[in-house]
Amino acid sequence: MSEFLTHFNYIAVVIIMMTGLFIVFSSGNLIKRMIGLALFQSSAALFYISLAKVTGGTAPITLEAASEAGRALAAEQVPGYVAQHGIDGVVYSNPLPHVLILTAIVVGVATLAVGLAIAVRVREAYGTVEADEINAVSRIDAAGLQAEHAP
Amino acid sequence: MTGFAVEMSAALNVVLLLMLVAIGLAVAHTRNLLTAILLMSVYSLVSAAWLMVMDAADVAFTEAVVGAGASTIILLGAILLTRGATARVDWRAMVAPALLAVITGGLLIYASLGLPEFGDPSSPANAYVGRMYLERTGEEVGPHNVVTAVLASYRGFDTLGETVVIFAAGLGVALMLGFGPRATLAPAPEKMGDHHVVLRVAAKMLIPLITLYAFYVQFHGDLGAGGAFQAGVILAVAVILYGLVFGLRETIAAVPVKAARSVAALGVMLYAGIGVICMVNGGAFLDYDYLFSPQVEAMIPANLLGDPHEEHHWGQHFGILFVELGVLLTVSSTIVTIFYGFAGRSIDAEEAKR
Structure with missing residues (x-):
C-alpha cells in the first residue's frame, strides 16, 4: 500500500498514457488520433x-x-531536511524538467497543427478522414489503374 | 511528520490526477469530436492547476495558455474543415488495442515501482544538475526566475532548436494549407443591430488588455512566472480573437499575412544572430558574457546599471532580453500564420462551393 502512495503519480501517468495509446490504435478518425497523440504527449x-x-x-x-x-513551507519540515536539501533556507523544486516541458508544450501545439493540416489535406483528397474509408478509396483507385494498364 | 500545507498539496495532487485520468477516459469514450476537443480543453485547465501544485508555475502558465487557448482553436479550425463525428467502431476491433494498452500499461507500472519515491529530494533527477542551476543562477546569470535563466541562458542552444522547430512547423502548415485566403475577401455586410454587437464591444475592450498582458508576461519573465513562449501565445490569441469576432478581412488588414510570416523568420534570425555576436566577440555561441565587446562596455556610463562585471551581468541580462524577444516574435507570428492557414482554407473552400 505504501508503494502505491509513493508511486501514485507514475501509475496515473501510465493510465493517461495508455488511454492516449488506445485512442491512437482504436480510432480510425485522423482528428481523433491527433487528440490521442496529444493526450499521450501530455502524459509525458x-x-x-x-x-x-x-x-x-x-x-x-x-x-x-x-x-x-x-x-x-520549509518550517513545516523535519529539522535537518532543509539544511541538507535547501538553498538559503528554502527548498525548491527542480527547475530543469520545467524548462524542458515548457518548450515541449509550445512545440507540441505547433506539431499538432502540422498533423491537423495533413488531415485537412487528406480530407480534400479523399473526401473523408476515416482510415478505413481512405484505404477503400485507395484500393478502388489502385484497381482502376490496374484495369487501365491491363492488356 | 509533515505540516498542513504539505498534506494539502499531497491531497490535491491525488485529486487532480484522478480528474485528469477521468477526463482522459471520457475523451476515449466519446464519439463526438467537438466533445473530445472541449474535454481536452478542460484537461489542459485541470492539468494547469495540477502543475501549480507541482511548483511548476511557468509550465502551468504555458499549459493554460496553449492547451486551453491556442490548441483548442486550431483543433476547432480543423474539424470545421473535415466535419463529422467519428465512425462507430465495432467492439471486436477494440479488443486488440485495449489488450495492448493494458499489457503495456501493466509493464510500465511494474517498471515505475523502481523509480525514486515521489518528492524525493535526493533522487538522481533532483540532486545534481537541477540543484546546480538553483545554486549558481544568482551569481552566474541573474534572473530571479531560475526557469527563465535555464531556458534562455544555460540551455539557450536547446531553446534555439525549439524555436526553429516551431518556425518549421508553421512553415509546414503554411505550405500545406497556404499562407492565407487566396480569394480577395469581400467586406462583411454591415447589419444594424446584429446579435454580435455585445461580442464586439466586449472584444474591443479585451483585446488591448490581452496585448498589454502579453508584454507584461514577456518582460516580467525574469522576476516571476512567464516568459517569451507564454507571451507569444497570448499575443497570437489576441490577434485570433480579433479574427473570430471581426472577420478575417479586418484581421489581415491589421496584421498582414506577409508581416506574420516575415516576423516569424525575423525572430529566429534575431535569436541566432545574438549567438553569432557572442562568437564574434570571442565567446562561445550564445555565451552572453561576450555579448558586448570591451569597446561597447567602455562606452556605457558606469553609473547607468552599476559595474558590468559585478552582480548585474549586463551581457546575460541583455542577451536574455533579446533572445526572449526573438522567441516572442517567432511564436506569436507562427501561431498567427497557422490560424491564417486554417481560416483561409475554409474561406477558399466556401468560395469554391459557390
Missing part, C-alpha cells in the same frame, strides 16, 4: 513534472516574496 509532460517535485519545495523563483512562502 506529467511524468517529467512529477519527477521534478521535491517534498516541501516551492516554485524555483528566488525572489524575496517567493522565499517567504518557501520559508513557511
Whole structure:
C-alpha cells in the first residue's frame, strides 16, 4: 500500500498514457488520433513534472516574496531536511524538467497543427478522414489503374 | 511528520490526477469530436492547476495558455474543415488495442515501482544538475526566475532548436494549407443591430488588455512566472480573437499575412544572430558574457546599471532580453500564420462551393 502512495503519480501517468495509446490504435478518425497523440504527449509532460517535485519545495523563483512562502513551507519540515536539501533556507523544486516541458508544450501545439493540416489535406483528397474509408478509396483507385494498364 | 500545507498539496495532487485520468477516459469514450476537443480543453485547465501544485508555475502558465487557448482553436479550425463525428467502431476491433494498452500499461507500472519515491529530494533527477542551476543562477546569470535563466541562458542552444522547430512547423502548415485566403475577401455586410454587437464591444475592450498582458508576461519573465513562449501565445490569441469576432478581412488588414510570416523568420534570425555576436566577440555561441565587446562596455556610463562585471551581468541580462524577444516574435507570428492557414482554407473552400 505504501508503494502505491509513493508511486501514485507514475501509475496515473501510465493510465493517461495508455488511454492516449488506445485512442491512437482504436480510432480510425485522423482528428481523433491527433487528440490521442496529444493526450499521450501530455502524459509525458506529467511524468517529467512529477519527477521534478521535491517534498516541501516551492516554485524555483528566488525572489524575496517567493522565499517567504518557501520559508513557511520549509518550517513545516523535519529539522535537518532543509539544511541538507535547501538553498538559503528554502527548498525548491527542480527547475530543469520545467524548462524542458515548457518548450515541449509550445512545440507540441505547433506539431499538432502540422498533423491537423495533413488531415485537412487528406480530407480534400479523399473526401473523408476515416482510415478505413481512405484505404477503400485507395484500393478502388489502385484497381482502376490496374484495369487501365491491363492488356 | 509533515505540516498542513504539505498534506494539502499531497491531497490535491491525488485529486487532480484522478480528474485528469477521468477526463482522459471520457475523451476515449466519446464519439463526438467537438466533445473530445472541449474535454481536452478542460484537461489542459485541470492539468494547469495540477502543475501549480507541482511548483511548476511557468509550465502551468504555458499549459493554460496553449492547451486551453491556442490548441483548442486550431483543433476547432480543423474539424470545421473535415466535419463529422467519428465512425462507430465495432467492439471486436477494440479488443486488440485495449489488450495492448493494458499489457503495456501493466509493464510500465511494474517498471515505475523502481523509480525514486515521489518528492524525493535526493533522487538522481533532483540532486545534481537541477540543484546546480538553483545554486549558481544568482551569481552566474541573474534572473530571479531560475526557469527563465535555464531556458534562455544555460540551455539557450536547446531553446534555439525549439524555436526553429516551431518556425518549421508553421512553415509546414503554411505550405500545406497556404499562407492565407487566396480569394480577395469581400467586406462583411454591415447589419444594424446584429446579435454580435455585445461580442464586439466586449472584444474591443479585451483585446488591448490581452496585448498589454502579453508584454507584461514577456518582460516580467525574469522576476516571476512567464516568459517569451507564454507571451507569444497570448499575443497570437489576441490577434485570433480579433479574427473570430471581426472577420478575417479586418484581421489581415491589421496584421498582414506577409508581416506574420516575415516576423516569424525575423525572430529566429534575431535569436541566432545574438549567438553569432557572442562568437564574434570571442565567446562561445550564445555565451552572453561576450555579448558586448570591451569597446561597447567602455562606452556605457558606469553609473547607468552599476559595474558590468559585478552582480548585474549586463551581457546575460541583455542577451536574455533579446533572445526572449526573438522567441516572442517567432511564436506569436507562427501561431498567427497557422490560424491564417486554417481560416483561409475554409474561406477558399466556401468560395469554391459557390
